[in-house]
Amino acid sequence: GAVVSQHPSRVICKSGTSVKIECRSLDFQATTMFWYRQFPKKSLMLMATSNEGSKATYEQGVEKDKFLINHASLTLSTLTVTSAHPEDSSFYICSARVGLAGGIEQFFGPGTRLTVL
Amino acid sequence: DQQVKQNSPSLSVQEGRISILNCDYTNSMFDYFLWYKKYPAEGPTFLISISSIKDKNEDGRFTVFLNKSAKHLSLHIVPSQPGDSAVYFCAASAYGNKLVFGAGTILRVKS
Numbered sequence: 145g146a147v148v149s150q151h152p153s154r155v156i157c158k159s160g161t162s163v164k165i166e167c168r169s170l171d172f173q174a175t176t177m178f179w180y181r182q183f184p185k186k187s188l189m190l191m192a193t194s195n196e197g198s199k200a201t202y203e204q205g206v207e208k209d210k211f212l213i214n215h216a217s218l219t220l221s222t223l224t225v226t227s228a229h230p231e232d233s234s235f236y237i238c239s240a241r242v243g244l245a246g247g248i249e250q251f252f253g254p255g256t257r258l259t260v261l
Numbered sequence: 262d263q264q265v266k267q268n269s270p271s272l273s274v275q276e277g278r279i280s281i282l283n284c285d286y287t288n289s290m291f292d293y294f295l296w297y298k299k300y301p302a303e304g305p306t307f308l309i310s311i312s313s314i315k316d317k318n319e320d321g322r323f324t325v326f327l328n329k330s331a332k333h334l335s336l337h338i339v340p341s342q343p344g345d346s347a348v349y350f351c352a353a354s355a356y357g358n359k360l361v362f363g364a365g366t367i368l369r370v371k372s
Contacts, residue, residue, distance in 0.1 A: 148304070178359070187350065187364045188305070237304045247293055247312050248357055252304035 146172045148240050150253035157228055158261055164224045165256045167238030173218035174240035178250070179211070182235045194221050228260040264288045265353050267363035276372045280338040284351035284363055287332065291353040295360065296325060296336045299348045308349075309336070341370045 147170040157163050167177060176195050180188040192208075194200040194215035202208045210232075212224040221240075225232055237255040241248060266285045274280045282296075292313040297305035311318040311325045311334070318325050324337045338345055346369050352360040 150304070187362045190359055193359060235302065239304075247310060248354060249307065249310065250295065250352075250360060251307055252297070255302065255304045257302065 146170075146240070146242055146249070146251045148174075148238065148251050148253040150238055150256050152256060153254060154257045154259075156259045156261065159229055160227055162224055162226045163228055163258060164222055165236055165238070165258075167221045167223070167240070167253050169219045169240040169251075172240070172242055174221075174242065175218065176241040177215055177221040178239040178241070179213060179221075179223050180237045180239065180252075182237060182255075188237065191223075225258065228258070230260045233258055233260045263364075264291075265351060265361045265363040267349075267351060267366045269366050270364070271367040271369065273369045273371060274341045276343055276370055277340045280336075280341045280345065280368055280370065282336040282338075282349050282351075282366050282368065284334050284336075285332060286334075286353050288353070288355060288361075289332070290355040291361075292356065293354045294325070294327060294334050295352045295354075296323075297350045297352065298345075299350060299365070301348075305350060338368075341368075343370050343372045346370045 149168045151166045179191045191206045192200045192202045194213045196215050200213035215221040238253045241250045295310040296308045299305040309320050309323045309325050327334045348365045350365045351363045
């Protein structure tokens with residue numbers, strides 16, 4: 145399957161600072177990338193959908209000014225958690241979609257564990 | 262409103278036997294379904310998918326069955342291996358829109 149990478153895999157930061165997470169599709173071009181958040185023992189919660197060259201579409205309840213998403217190219221999307229607070233501590237996962245004839249395939253990155261102190 | 266439901270939070274199976282993971286959905290607009298496997302602190306790994314025009318898709322040890330009239334799909338793993346122990350998520354999409362995930366089922370394969 146296609147490979148999606150995320151960097152960093154783990155980050156610890158102080159409250160009030162901003163953290164940037166990168167998501168790259170390594171061997172394919174992804175017109176659409178997604179950002180998810182997973183709470184302990186819960187399913188994946190979609191935060192936003194980003195298309196290359198356009199503004200991200202945020203899910204209801206997700207603060208777009210807090211979670212800045214940039215999809216600068218067909219292989220890179222970034223999520224910046226601005227002015228992070230302890231409640232932002234979570235496991236963030238990006239995903240990239242490949243559109244195939246007759247279907248869709250969506251591949252996930254390995255995730256980033258964010259801990260805000 | 263949970264459009265995709267995985268009603269069994271966990272399943273325990275003996276190595277070598279069949280694992281059957283179930284998923285139900287309510288939205289009749291869903292036309293594409295996927296199964297993912299996830300280990301703790303890792304991203305989900307794509308396993309297998311099926312379009313609503315089919316009722317079965319097979320890939321190695323993994324087979325997905327779709328029953329549109331019952332709005333039900335299942336993932337069969339045979340034979341089950343200890344390395345299959347993970348959380349399994351089913352997901353659905355309508356017309357290429359965002360994936361809607363179930364809550365996941367923890368599979369434990371005992372050796």
